[in-house]
Amino acid sequence: MRLASCLLALALAAGVAAAPRETKIPDSALATAAQLRERALADGTAWQVVEALTTEIGPRLPGSEADARAVAWAEARFRALGFDRVWREPVTFPKWVRRSERAEVLGAHAQPLALTALGGSPGGTVEAELVHFADLAALEAAPAGSLAGKIAFVDYRMQRARDGSGYGPASRLRSRGPSAAIRAGAAAFLMRSAGTDWHRNPHTGITRFDEGLTPIPSAALANPDADQLARLLARGPVRVRVALDCGWDGEYTSYNVIGEIRGRSRPDEVVLIGAHLDSWDLGTGAIDDGAGVAITMAAAHLIGQLPRRPARTIRVVAFANEEQGLHGGRAYAARHAAAVGKHQIAAESDFGAGRIYAFASGAPEYAQGAVRRIAQALAPLGIAHTPGEGGPGPDISPFAERGLAWAALRQDGTDYFDYHHTPDDTLDKINPQALAQNVAAYAVFAYLAAEAEGDFGSAPKGPVAD
């Protein structure tokens, strides 16, 4: 007996060692995924969700009265869509408010300018001459004190790209420009909007001020207004008045709102999809990110309508306050850090409502066979498999840093930055067919990941919270 037991143990050990670890998608799941895909393309749930969110709630600035309405709306919507469990988790953050903003050229060419305060900007009124910079590097090269009593104007034009890659340098300017202006002594900071449009709708977005600096009024001009200032500066000195009434105002507690379609056999293992519930205040947050909320809610809802649930749980998270610093994503990662291994894989929809054109995952090699099978199921939607490209969405990234596996369903963002963070981010910018294609892709991905045998590499790394 002892010898037999021992031999058995050895044989088992050898077996484990010999069989390579490989995550697999069962064939039976592929047929269901194909049905789900076709059903999603014909389904109007996502459109109904984003129509309701943008119409009934409208703009959802974190900490505003509409923030609370949006949380209640999301809970009710999850329930109405048949989610098995619905709950909220608190997210606390500083509250920023915008009251009014106004600017004008003074003197011989007097005229108003369309601009908007950057999130995080203090209020204040400044009348001063502009100093023109071509980009962030030029501003950062300005000597200390050289902008004393002046307004820095950075005239960097964002480039259009399907993958949104032009947003990197444009948003860096928005983040770092004000601090660079302060170091050079400026009284205010103006930038050409981080946007690719040609309308009088400026693009807001969060900025930050480096430790130890005294914040200055900071705002973005609509593209035609930045053009106008550049033309006026070519004629001679330009004096501008900027009057912002905005600023930080205490703390606020909002919520990540979470809904689950429970798995049939491994309900504690979670495939997470999500988007952010908050928006900037200028538009109604249709493409940023009502669409993402609608896509992921609808995808999980359609999975919940299947005759048989997938093995794992599908969890949809509507994150709080992404816009002002990933507050919802950070709170989720901190709260669930110990459960990173239970979160199999995650994907966030936060790049508008354009068609998904590419799919990839950061999962380890042993899971790439499963990733390829998911990609094959996505291919009829016009989605290419592009290994090694993309990354976790913004609200997933804090958790991904702690070891969560991720997938990227990459949307065509060619037009995204025409509307992003502007008054023009409204429902009419969403194409219902493209929205349905997104739902189909998320449904296929989430369903197959929830049916996979084996994992996608999620495992704790980095700091683990309580």
Next chain:
Amino acid sequence: MRLASCLLALALAAGVAAAPRETKIPDSALATAAQLRERALADGTAWQVVEALTTEIGPRLPGSEADARAVAWAEARFRALGFDRVWREPVTFPKWVRRSERAEVLGAHAQPLALTALGGSPGGTVEAELVHFADLAALEAAPAGSLAGKIAFVDYRMQRARDGSGYGPASRLRSRGPSAAIRAGAAAFLMRSAGTDWHRNPHTGITRFDEGLTPIPSAALANPDADQLARLLARGPVRVRVALDCGWDGEYTSYNVIGEIRGRSRPDEVVLIGAHLDSWDLGTGAIDDGAGVAITMAAAHLIGQLPRRPARTIRVVAFANEEQGLHGGRAYAARHAAAVGKHQIAAESDFGAGRIYAFASGAPEYAQGAVRRIAQALAPLGIAHTPGEGGPGPDISPFAERGLAWAALRQDGTDYFDYHHTPDDTLDKINPQALAQNVAAYAVFAYLAAEAEGDFGSAPKGPVAD
């Protein structure tokens, strides 16, 4: 001698009777017109003019400080472009001012709305429930008193068309809607903007109130905001707060600014081309009507650069305050009524900066041979001859009613109402190549009309002023 004289007189009379009256374009003029056309296509004058007007002056609301700057600018520009005579003629009109405007949905779906006061609206703050009407006819059918304590909301959507024909019903709604709302007892009037765009930029424009009615606050919503109200109304009653601070404020005297390229042999006979110098206040008046000012100034300038002047004078009129009731056009017609016969023919450019696709003239039959020759010279620009279509431009129409012959150089206005009367009417909306095509067309037309032998039918009719 007496017999001979008598016979001669008879012979002459018979000759006059026998030779049909026919206006002709000399062959020599056609070669020059062809050169002028090619030169205009390669010339940057119009772009420089509209760039300067929209940049240095910006918005030019009639009666504003910028109105006076624009008049001085236009005089200086005519002189700089080598016009032989430059002068101004006074135009007096009531002055309307816009100070602020704001609206919001109240209650469970609280959110701001993008709107703009209609020109001529009084100020005032109204909080009331909306009543939805599909179009002007529906509002006009509302019984007296039926809108007491309510806000009329007319949700008529303007149709896109190359010839701008969708503007007819949309601008009728803007003109007549407020009075219809008052008759039904409404406290305020809101309309979907008379525009074909999908941006958060509402379209202003003049309205009027019928005699004996007490004006009410009247405004236009951006198209996405009208969509939003329609969706909210589908859910139940909608209460809105509208706060306008605007209104009439005394009288103002501005000027028609006039420049002439004098004719070589018949300088008292005038071919008139023109556009209006004023604009609404929201944008910088690039397509409405900086483009027209630039096109007509540049066309006459290029004619002035020819080695030999045409027989007749080319007069360019930059009309004052077209937007609020053709004040400049009416003043010109009144002042020059006795000289209608000296004005051979007139054409106004006031439909943006899109390519001209059609040409026609209301000249009598005996002049249509000359009109056809002009059309042949325009054909290489892609311009079709469409007899019987079009009409005099707005500022020409008061004079045309008194007998002035007119020509229409009809522009492609497919996109015109995306920007017209909005903050988005800025320089970037003008295509320099299309602008140059317009200049070429106006130069060819004006030159050939100024070289024509015989007239285009201008003759006094209707009231003749002092």
